[in-house]
Amino acid sequence: MPTIKTKTRAQAGKPDRRKPEVWNLRLYVAGQSPNSVRAFANLKAMCEEHLKGRYQIELIDLRKNPQLARGDQIVAIPTVVRRLPPPLRTLIGDMSNSIQLLVGIDLQRVG
Amino acid sequence: MKQIAQKKRSNPPTSNTLPKAATGIQGLDEITGGGLPRGRSTLISGGAGSGKTLFGLEFLVRGATQFSEPGVFISFEESIPDLAKNVASLGFDLDRLVAEKKLFVDHVSITRSELGETGEYDLEGLFIRIADAVERVGARRVVLDTLEALFGELPNPSIVRSEIRRLFNWLKQKGLTSIITAERDQPDKLTRHGIEEFVSDCVILLDHRIREEISTRRLRIVKYRGSTHGTNEYPFLIDDQGISVLPISSLGLNHRAPDERVSSGISRLDGMLGGKGFYRGSSILASGTAGTGKTTIAACFVDAACRRGERALFFAFEESPEQILRNMRSIGIDLEPWVKKGLLQFHAARPTYGGIEQVLLLTHKGITSFKPSVVVVDPVTNLLMVSTQNEVRSMLTRLVDFLKTQGITSIFTSLTAAGSLEASEADVSSLMDTWLLLKNIEVGGERNRALYVLKSRGMEHSNQIREFVLTDDGLRLLDVYLGAEGVLTGSARVSQEMREKAVATFRSQELETQRRELERKRRIFEARMVMLRAEFEAEEEIIQQTISESELLGEEVVQDRGQMVLSRQADTSSYKKEGRAKIAPVR
Numbered sequence: 001m002p003t004i005k006t007k008t009r010a011q012a013g014k015p016d017r018r019k020p021e022v023w024n025l026r027l028y029v030a031g032q033s034p035n036s037v038r039a040f041a042n043l044k045a046m047c048e049e050h051l052k053g054r055y056q057i058e059l060i061d062l063r064k065n066p067q068l069a070r071g072d073q074i075v076a077i078p079t080v081v082r083r084l085p086p087p088l089r090t091l092i093g094d095m096s097n098s099i100q101l102l103v104g105i106d107l108q109r110v111g
Numbered sequence: 112m113k114q115i116a117q118k119k120r121s122n123p124p125t126s127n128t129l130p131k132a133a134t135g136i137q138g139l140d141e142i143t144g145g146g147l148p149r150g151r152s153t154l155i156s157g158g159a160g161s162g163k164t165l166f167g168l169e170f171l172v173r174g175a176t177q178f179s180e181p182g183v184f185i186s187f188e189e190s191i192p193d194l195a196k197n198v199a200s201l202g203f204d205l206d207r208l209v210a211e212k213k214l215f216v217d218h219v220s221i222t223r224s225e226l227g228e229t230g231e232y233d234l235e236g237l238f239i240r241i242a243d244a245v246e247r248v249g250a251r252r253v254v255l256d257t258l259e260a261l262f263g264e265l266p267n268p269s270i271v272r273s274e275i276r277r278l279f280n281w282l283k284q285k286g287l288t289s290i291i292t293a294e295r296d297q298p299d300k301l302t303r304h305g306i307e308e309f310v311s312d313c314v315i316l317l318d319h320r321i322r323e324e325i326s327t328r329r330l331r332i333v334k335y336r337g338s339t340h341g342t343n344e345y346p347f348l349i350d351d352q353g354i355s356v357l358p359i360s361s362l363g364l365n366h367r368a369p370d371e372r373v374s375s376g377i378s379r380l381d382g383m384l385g386g387k388g389f390y391r392g393s394s395i396l397a398s399g400t401a402g403t404g405k406t407t408i409a410a411c412f413v414d415a416a417c418r419r420g421e422r423a424l425f426f427a428f429e430e431s432p433e434q435i436l437r438n439m440r441s442i443g444i445d446l447e448p449w450v451k452k453g454l455l456q457f458h459a460a461r462p463t464y465g466g467i468e469q470v471l472l473l474t475h476k477g478i479t480s481f482k483p484s485v486v487v488v489d490p491v492t493n494l495l496m497v498s499t500q501n502e503v504r505s506m507l508t509r510l511v512d513f514l515k516t517q518g519i520t521s522i523f524t525s526l527t528a529a530g531s532l533e534a535s536e537a538d539v540s541s542l543m544d545t546w547l548l549l550k551n552i553e554v555g556g557e558r559n560r561a562l563y564v565l566k567s568r569g570m571e572h573s574n575q576i577r578e579f580v581l582t583d584d585g586l587r588l589l590d591v592y593l594g595a596e597g598v599l600t601g602s603a604r605v606s607q608e609m610r611e612k613a614v615a616t617f618r619s620q621e622l623e624t625q626r627r628e629l630e631r632k633r634r635i636f637e638a639r640m641v642m643l644r645a646e647f648e649a650e651e652e653i654i655q656q657t658i659s660e661s662e663l664l665g666e667e668v669v670q671d672r673g674q675m676v677l678s679r680q681a682d683t684s685s686y687k688k689e690g691r692a693k694i695a696p697v698r
Contacts, residue, residue, distance in 0.1 A: 030235040039230075062236060066243035069236050073220050076265060077235035092265075093230035100229035 023047070023055040024084035030077045031063040035094045039078035042095035046102070129337040132180070132252070132288040135173025136166070138356030142341035143332060147313055150286040152279055154310040156293045156301045157317030162328060162349055163292040164189065165198065166317065167254035169353045170290055172203045174252045175213035180288075182252035183244040184216045187260035191218050201353050215244040221264040228266040234274040237261075238281060245287065253282060253289040262304045272304075279309045301333070312336050318344070327468055327502075330356055346468040346506075357471050357509065366515040368392070368569075373485075373520055376415030377408070379588035380547075383564050383573035389545055390569065391484075392518040394511050396540060398525040399549030404560055404581060405524035406430070408547065409487045410439045410446060411586055412522055416485040417449035424483040425457045426474055428493040432457035443584040456481050462494050470494060471506050475513065486514060490524040491539065504539060511542045544568045552578075552600050559600035562588065578604065 027043055029036030040059065047055040062069050062077070072081050072090070082089040095101045131145035140146050147153045147170070157163050164186075171182030186194055194216060195205040208214035217240060245253065258278075261271050282289045291310060293302035301307045307314055313336065318329040329344045347356040372387035381388040389395055395412075397405045413423040427435060435457070436447055449455035458477050462470045478486060488510075494503045507523070514521045525539065540546055546565040551558040562579050564572045577588040578600045589604070599607050 028236060030239060033233075033235065035231055035233060042230075062239045066239045069240045069243070070217060074236040074240070075219055075221055075234055075261070076232040076237075077239075078232065079236065089227070091227045091229055092232045093228050094232065096230035098229075100227060103227065 021054065021085045023051050023082070024058070025055060026058040026060060026072065026081045026083055028060050028062055028069070028072070028074045028077060028079045028081070031061060033077065036078050038094040038096065039080070042098070042101070043080060046095070046098060050102075131338070132174070133178060134170050135177045136169055136354050136356065137352075138345070138347070139330075139354070142345060142356065143335065144338055144340060147288060147290070148335070148338070149288050150283065151312040152282055152289045152291055152310045153313040153315060154291050154293060154301070154307050155315050155317060156295045156307070156333075158295050158319060161295075161317040161319040162347075162354065163294075163317060164194070164256050165201070165349060166315075166354060167256055167290045167292055168194070168198050168203065168205075169201075171214060171252055171254055172198070172205075172208065173353075175208055180251035181213045181248040182215075182254065183241065183248065183250040184214065184254045184256065185241060185244070186216065186218045186256045187220075188257050189218070190220070191216050194218075201349075201351060203353070212248050215248045215250065217241075217244050221261075223264050226264070226266075232267075232270065234261075234271070234278065237274075238278065241278075245285070251288060253287045255289065255291045257292050257294060259293050259302060259304050259306060268304070272306075275306055276309050317347075346471070346502075348468045348472045350469075350472065355472055355475075357468060357475070366392070366512070367518065369518065373419075374415050375408075376411035376413075377586055377588060379577065380408075380562070383575070383577065383588075384545070384567055385571040387570075389520060391520055392515055393520060393544035393568070394514065394542065395520070395522045395545040395547065396525055396543035397522060397547045397549060398527050398540075400527055400551055403549035403551055404562075404579065404586070405526070405549060406435065406489055407439070407442065407444075407581060407586055408549070408562075409489055409522045409524055410435070410444050413455060413485060413487060414439075414444050414446060414449070416520075417446070417452075417454045420454070421485060422481060422483040423449070423455045423485040423487070424477055424481050425455065425487045425489070426477070427457055427459040427489055428462050428470075429490060431459050441583075442581045442586065444586075456483070462496060467494060467502055467506050471510060474510060478514070478517065478519065484519055486519050486521040488521065488523045490526050492526040504542075507539050508542055540566075549579075554600055555603045557601040557603075559604075561600060 025043065025047070027040060029039065040057075043057060047057065060068050062074065068074075072079070076092040078092070078094060080091045080095065082091075091101065093100075130149040131143070131147065132149040133140050133146040134143075155163050155166050168184060171184055174180040174182050184194070189197070191205075198205060205214065205216065209216060219237065219240070241253065244250065258275065261275070262268055265271050279291075291306070293304075293306060295301060295316070296303055301314065301316065312334075314333040316331045316333050318331070320327060320329065328347050328349065330347045331344045332340045332342065345356050347354055369391045371391040372389065373391050374381050374388040375384065397408045399405050409425075413425060416423045425432075425435070430438075432450075436450070439446055446455055450457070456477070458473060460470075460473065474486075474488070491503070491507060494506065511521070523539070523543070543566075545567040547562060548565045549560065549562050552561045553559075560579050560581075561576050563574075563576045566572075575590075577590065579586055579588045
């Protein structure tokens with residue numbers, strides 16, 4: 001699976017008191033395992049729904065770049081790491097539970 | 112290196128059934144018969160601070176340095192710099208090994224608070240990390256230090272369980288010799304989360320217990336499928352050279368028994384021992400109450416050994432070397448030159464300092480590095496201060512075995528409480544080949560030292576009690592007197608000696624007098640004889656004179672008669688006959 005980088009410039013969707021944030025999410029997967037495929041689809045869907053145009057998903061396949069697992073202390077697959085905005089948040093699983101996903105990467109305030 | 116040689120010797124019989132990977136950990140390869148099961152997983156379980164991490168690291172470091180098997184260490188708890196720092200004190204240079212690509216260390220750190228779960232997951236990430244690490248250094252050995260930490264940090268334990276099971280299968284499939292450590296928090300369970308059910312090949316339990324303020328570390332092989340192994344609890348020690356499981360050689364009684372004899376340094380004691388002293392390589396117990404001269408006996412033996420040019424190692428658990436040297440000098444045994452020459456070495460320490468294992472290890476290391484032919488342990492009873500009788504006994508058994516396999520003659524002194532003379536405190540007498548019993552005999556308001564040979568295996572020995580006295584020039588053994596009131600020692604013996612001497616003098620004087628009397632009588636007799644002879648000779652002379660005079664006279668008469676016959680013309684023949692017959696008997 002190629003690394004997909006979805007970049008959308010932040011648009012003035014809402015007049016936020018903070019500067020418009022770009023969400024940087026990094027999804028670690030292992031090849032085309034069912035969990036990985038599902039996770040990517042779920043994450044993408046959620047971002048499209050809540051962060052349209054303000055997010056970026058970095059997909060990292062550990063099968064291809066195993067050394068990258070150490071940087072973010074990856075043990076479980078799939079894992080999504082919210083790199084921006086801070087603080088760092090880590091979430092594991094296939095993202096099938098959207099409420100947990102929202103809470104987990106602290107999205108509800110945006111929504 | 113020597114352990115490797117030993118390992119190789121013990122390997123062939125088992126290698127057909129189960130290949131083993133030597134750990135290089137001192138002593139462990141002996142009790143496991145060659146090491147851990149190769150290509151399989153071993154579970155190391157133990158409480159906090161029992162040495163699990165160190166065990167794993169030493170396994171890897173020795174594997175990388177001694178057996179050219181690179182390793183991977185996956186730490187779930189400690190960070191890499193911490194690990195490196197912790198083992199640097201043991202002489203392991205992790206950074207260098209990592210730089211040389213002999214070792215790969217990875218720290219897996221998950222923080223629960225930063226982690227959320229949403230749906231299904233697996234531990235493929237961990238697998239990939241391990242596989243990557245293994246590939247990087249071409250590892251043959253893997254250590255997962257406290258894998259169970261995953262349970263605490265990852266949600267959904269059932270997933271963790273099944274993934275760990277998968278991990279073990281994966282490790283086995285890859286043919287990696289691996290160690291998985293696990294925390295043990297309850298005495299009836301090996302691991303907190305029961306992962307031992309996945310590790311079916313080998314389970315080793317580490318224990319660190321405190322008894323009476325003294326800590327001891329223990330190791331036990333709970334299970335070793337497909338291999339025989341020692342089943343005891345073995346003490347082990349962590350010191351500046353890593354882990355040492357004790358002892359190295361206690362599995363068999365197959366030491367040599369040399370016929371050679373060595374002098375005890377006390378000629379009369381040698382005399383009591385069949386005239387030749389101890390057997391080389393035997394163990395000697397000198398037991399006795401306080402102040403009976405146990406250390407002195409040992410010092411004499413050491414002195415004699417050094418005189419022969421042999422090395423001696425003195426383990427002093429009660430006195431400092433200086434003190435021993437001074438005390439021995441006072442009775443004319445100067446050990447200092449031997450120390451200066453390097454023939455004699457002292458190891459003095461209170462055993463309370465580090466516990467019984469430390470003592471055993473200290474002795475062990477001292478012996479292997481110094482290679483003495485004589486060893487003194489003074490006194491073994493001090494070990495009881497730090498441990499129970501059972502432990503001391505097992506420690507001494509191991510020490511004695513070790514000394515015997517090395518052919519080292521050893522003297523152990525043992526302090527006995529008054530009243531229980533023949534029961535040596537540490538109950539070690541059956542381990543010993545020769546037992547010298549020293550006791551104080553109280554007679555006539557005095558205490559005097561006595562020594563006897565209680566037993567001496569394989570040699571004729573005296574059954575007599577000897578008194579021994581410490582003089583300015585050494586130790587002397589004296590005969591004791593057995594009188595009507597028992598054994599006489601000290602001044603009682605001296606007075607007895609005097610009495611006997613007086614009697615003997617008297618007897619010899621009497622004899623002399625009689626001899627002189629005889630001589631006198633002989634002289635008188637001889638003088639008389641001379642006088643008698645002189646008288647006789649004088650008389651004889653007179654008589655001879657008379658005889659010859661008479662003869663002359665007789666002849667004259669015959670002549671006169673003849674002339675008369677001639678003149679009277681008588682029958683001459685008859686006259687002559689008669690005439691002669693008549694004169695012959697004249698006296």
